[in-house]
Amino acid sequence: MANAIEARGLRKRFGKATALDGLDLTVRTGEVHAFLGPNGAGKTTTIRILLGLLRKDGGDVSLLGGDPWRDATALHGRLAYVPGDVTLWPGLTGGEIIDLLAKLRGDGNDLKRRQELIERFELDPSKKARAYSKGNRQKVALIAALASDAELLVLDEPTSGLDPLMEAAFRDCVASERRGGRTVLLSSHILAEAEALADRVTIIRAGRTVETGTLAELRHLTRTTVDAELDGPLDPDSLPGAHDVALEGTRLRCEVDNAALNEVLRRLTAVGVRNLTCRPPTLEELFLRQYSAQNQDSAQNQASERQQVTPAP
Amino acid sequence: MTTGQVVRTATGRATSEGGPLTGTGTLVRLALRRDRIMLPAWVYVVVIGVAANAYTFAKLYKTASSRSALVASGESNPALLFLYGRLNGDSVGALTAWRYGVWGALFAVLMSVFLVIRHTRGDEETGRLELIGSARVGRQAPLASAIAVAAAANVVLTVLLCVVLPVLGLPAAGSVALALAIGTCGLAFTGVSAVTAQLTSGARAARGLAIGVLGVAFLARAVGDSAGASGPSWLTWVLPLGWTETLRPFADERWWVLVLPLALFAAGAWLSFSLAARRDHGAGLLPDRPGRPTASAALRDPFTLAWRLQWPALAGWVAGYAVLFAVCGAAAKGIAQLADTSGALTKEFSRIGGQSGIVNAYLAGLMLLGGVAAAAYGVSAVLRLHAEETAGTADPVLAGSVGRARWGLSHLMVAFAGTALLLAVAGVATGLGYGLAVGGAGTETARLLGAGIAQLPAAAVIIGVAVLAFGALPDACVAIGWTAVGLTVALNIVGQAGQLSHWVLDVSPFTDTPKLPGGTVTAAPLIWLSVIAFAFCAAGLAALRRRDIG
Numbered sequence: 001m002a003n004a005i006e007a008r009g010l011r012k013r014f015g016k017a018t019a020l021d022g023l024d025l026t027v028r029t030g031e032v033h034a035f036l037g038p039n040g041a042g043k044t045t046t047i048r049i050l051l052g053l054l055r056k057d058g059g060d061v062s063l064l065g066g067d068p069w070r071d072a073t074a075l076h077g078r079l080a081y082v083p084g085d086v087t088l089w090p091g092l093t094g095g096e097i098i099d100l101l102a103k104l105r106g107d108g109n110d111l112k113r114r115q116e117l118i119e120r121f122e123l124d125p126s127k128k129a130r131a132y133s134k135g136n137r138q139k140v141a142l143i144a145a146l147a148s149d150a151e152l153l154v155l156d157e158p159t160s161g162l163d164p165l166m167e168a169a170f171r172d173c174v175a176s177e178r179r180g181g182r183t184v185l186l187s188s189h190i191l192a193e194a195e196a197l198a199d200r201v202t203i204i205r206a207g208r209t210v211e212t213g214t215l216a217e218l219r220h221l222t223r224t225t226v227d228a229e230l231d232g233p234l235d236p237d238s239l240p241g242a243h244d245v246a247l248e249g250t251r252l253r254c255e256v257d258n259a260a261l262n263e264v265l266r267r268l269t270a271v272g273v274r275n276l277t278c279r280p281p282t283l284e285e286l287f288l289r290q291y292s293a294q295n296q297d298s299a300q301n302q303a304s305e306r307q308q309v310t311p312a313p
Numbered sequence: 314m315t316t317g318q319v320v321r322t323a324t325g326r327a328t329s330e331g332g333p334l335t336g337t338g339t340l341v342r343l344a345l346r347r348d349r350i351m352l353p354a355w356v357y358v359v360v361i362g363v364a365a366n367a368y369t370f371a372k373l374y375k376t377a378s379s380r381s382a383l384v385a386s387g388e389s390n391p392a393l394l395f396l397y398g399r400l401n402g403d404s405v406g407a408l409t410a411w412r413y414g415v416w417g418a419l420f421a422v423l424m425s426v427f428l429v430i431r432h433t434r435g436d437e438e439t440g441r442l443e444l445i446g447s448a449r450v451g452r453q454a455p456l457a458s459a460i461a462v463a464a465a466a467n468v469v470l471t472v473l474l475c476v477v478l479p480v481l482g483l484p485a486a487g488s489v490a491l492a493l494a495i496g497t498c499g500l501a502f503t504g505v506s507a508v509t510a511q512l513t514s515g516a517r518a519a520r521g522l523a524i525g526v527l528g529v530a531f532l533a534r535a536v537g538d539s540a541g542a543s544g545p546s547w548l549t550w551v552l553p554l555g556w557t558e559t560l561r562p563f564a565d566e567r568w569w570v571l572v573l574p575l576a577l578f579a580a581g582a583w584l585s586f587s588l589a590a591r592r593d594h595g596a597g598l599l600p601d602r603p604g605r606p607t608a609s610a611a612l613r614d615p616f617t618l619a620w621r622l623q624w625p626a627l628a629g630w631v632a633g634y635a636v637l638f639a640v641c642g643a644a645a646k647g648i649a650q651l652a653d654t655s656g657a658l659t660k661e662f663s664r665i666g667g668q669s670g671i672v673n674a675y676l677a678g679l680m681l682l683g684g685v686a687a688a689a690y691g692v693s694a695v696l697r698l699h700a701e702e703t704a705g706t707a708d709p710v711l712a713g714s715v716g717r718a719r720w721g722l723s724h725l726m727v728a729f730a731g732t733a734l735l736l737a738v739a740g741v742a743t744g745l746g747y748g749l750a751v752g753g754a755g756t757e758t759a760r761l762l763g764a765g766i767a768q769l770p771a772a773a774v775i776i777g778v779a780v781l782a783f784g785a786l787p788d789a790c791v792a793i794g795w796t797a798v799g800l801t802v803a804l805n806i807v808g809q810a811g812q813l814s815h816w817v818l819d820v821s822p823f824t825d826t827p828k829l830p831g832g833t834v835t836a837a838p839l840i841w842l843s844v845i846a847f848a849f850c851a852a853g854l855a856a857l858r859r860r861d862i863g
Binding site: 085092096097103130 | 438514515517601603604605606607608612613614615618621622704705706708709710711712713714715716717719859860861862863
């Protein structure tokens with residue numbers, strides 16, 4: 001079984017609203033897959049379909065080789081889930097909930113691992129859930145998932161509410177899970193997290209997949225950030241394929257299409273280069289580009305609609 | 314619009330004084346918007362309950378002699394004194410105040426407790442108040458708005474009663490006194506629940522504490538009323554429910570008694586404000602005890618989880634059932650005597666309870682009541698499924714290796730086992746109460762236990778309606794479940810039975826249940842009701858397996 005999750009053309013409507021509009025998602029067994037998108041893009045809806053909590057309206061989906069709707073109960077014994085918004089039973093303690101979730105999955109209770117994780121995440125397991133902060137509720141769900149022996153971890157924005165120290169602990173845990181051969185689907189907003197952890201990335205927007213691939217593949221499609229200190233003056237318009245050019249005296253900063261990199265560097269060395277840094281874009285920059293493309297689209301749509309409605313004065 | 318104006322407005326807002334009560338008006342409007350259905354329903358139930366009773370008494374006891382005979386036997390029956398309180402005279406008004414003064418006040422109290430807790434500790438526990446508190450809202454505004462809304466509800470209820478009772482032909486002064494007795498009792502508990510909302514960090518516990526005070530108040534006055542001349546009759550004076558009697562509506566009203574509930578309201582409100590000013594947001598004054606760091610073997614699957622979540626409520630129901638039905642059973646001894654005073658009353662009992670002797674008819678009526686109330690418990694237990702689903706706590710269970718049907722069944726088991734337990738308690742408590750009063754506790758207990766259990770199939774049908782609604786129409790299931798309960802109350806208890814055709818009455822499963830004890834046992838309707846209940850539950854679970862969760 002090569003793919004832990006395989007979704008093709010997934011569709012879901014809620015009344016008139018379309019949540020998923022032909023979404024594709026492939027998660028290979030043994031990889032950490034980041035699932036990125038803005039609010040309302042359909043990440044949680046996709047995950048709820050994968051868990052068999054929602055019924056798909058169209059498309060094909062398979063999870064661990066089974067049908068997530070039909071075989072839900074059996075498949076759930078092989079996965080662990082951390083919801084994006086963790087609600088717990090207010091009258092139960094964190095420790096009780098961790099144990100209960102393990103038993104509901106049908107897990108043997110690995111007491112040593114449980115204790116390690118509780119110490120690692122600095123959780124007080126004897127507190128009632130109503131006394132926990134959002135971050136502590138998140139920890140309860142995370143510990144329950146990480147302590148399980150599930151082959152697939154489905155994590156919906158798992159670090160929202162965690163402080164940076166706990167976030168680092170979480171990253172360490174996921175990294176060691178990957179070494180241990182577990183598959184992880186990680187929906188996130190935190191791009192640094194995806195960059196640090198993920199083997200492959202899927203970016204979705206408005207219920208559709210817009211990009212998917214390894215980080216290297218995604219960067220290949222994009223630009224390189226160039227910082228240079230020059231010997232002499234340069235005409236900023238003389239650089240083909242460079243974007244967002246900022247020139248302050250002899251300090252240059254710009255984004256260059258990878259195809260034009262050779263030509264740009266030739267022009268720079270013609271002027272003389274004292275200092276040069278080229279680096280791939282961060283996922284942040286990829287992400288912002290995706291979003292702003294979307295915003296430009298919708299802004300253009302609105303503008304054209306306005307023009308149609310209001311006659312020019 | 315110029316930029317200058319914007320800046321001025323902004324600085325104006327920023328520098329204006331904001332007191333601890335800033336924003337109360339807005340929060341009151343929010344509360345009224347959220348409770349736009351629940352609030353009128355509560356007020357309606359209390360007003361109609363009292364008015365319907367005044368109307369019935371006027372019809373059943375037309376002559377002064379029949380009324381004084383009722384008073385004579387009512388005063389000599391400790392169980393009736395325990396349930397309803399002391400009689401202050403033999404006018405229709407005094408009888409209405411006797412029969413529904415304490416109980417009307419009890420409903421007004423429940424309304425006030427639910428309202429206050431819901432808008433204070435309830436919202437604080439869910440975190441909604443945190444969002445509100447971060448806005449331009451004073452520290453005390455949420456508490457002030459909750460108290461204001463509950464007080465307003467009690468005022469409206471009082472005014473309506475002041476209008477309705479004189480229309481039914483009761484004296485104006487007494488009507489006003491009874492209305493005020495009920496309204497101020499609700500007000501007093503508005504103060505009490507405002508205090509309990511500050512004490513615990515959980516809304517359930519705060520509500521339980523306030524209802525515990527109510528229970529103590531009921532028992533105090535019940536003991537004070539029924540203990541006799543040599544007993545501690547001062548107990549009636551100690552807590553709010555007794556004040557509805559000591560005010561003496563329709564019998565030389567002691568108006569100054571109204572000072573007591575009003576003072577309790579004022580004291581409670583003052584105390585709650587000063588406690589709220591002292592504590593942290595989200596924290597209670599009673600400390601949260603640490604719990605078990607690991608789950609015991611008693612928490613291991615959906616069924617034990619459902620039990621863990623639901624047993625405190627069931628325990629409360631069982632305790633209430635045991636006390637009430639024991640007392641009502643003991644009251645049966647005086648029923649024969651009481652019935653002699655009114656042919657109409659005999660007819661009334663026979664209509665509800667069947668034809669075979671007035672005591673059996675009374676006991677059968679009691680068992681019917683127990684059946685309908687147990688169905689109400691069962692519906693509330695089933696609706697916990699809906700509460701878990703909307704809160705999001707169903708997700709981690711269903712994301713475990715737990716099928717939909719198994720999850721549904723876990724709470725269904727609690728609902729059915731709890732309902733059966735309540736019916737058994739009703740039967741046993743009534744049998745013991747009656748048997749110990751007249752002798753033959755063993756046989757009475759056995760036959761009333763049977764009579765109680767005979768209500769189970771009918772109650773199961775009502776519960777089944779809620780299960781079906783939860784599976785097939787989850788958004789409407791709360792309304793549908795409680796409507797089903799309300800219909801059986803309307804058809805089988807409130808009555809108009811004489812005027813309704815049998816076809817309409819047959820809508821309620823309790824109409825088909827044999828009237829026990831005393832009636833003839835026929836197995837066929839019990840079997841049919843069980844089959845229908847099973848079919849409803851199976852269909853509901855099947856629908857649950859097919860729909861989206863959340």
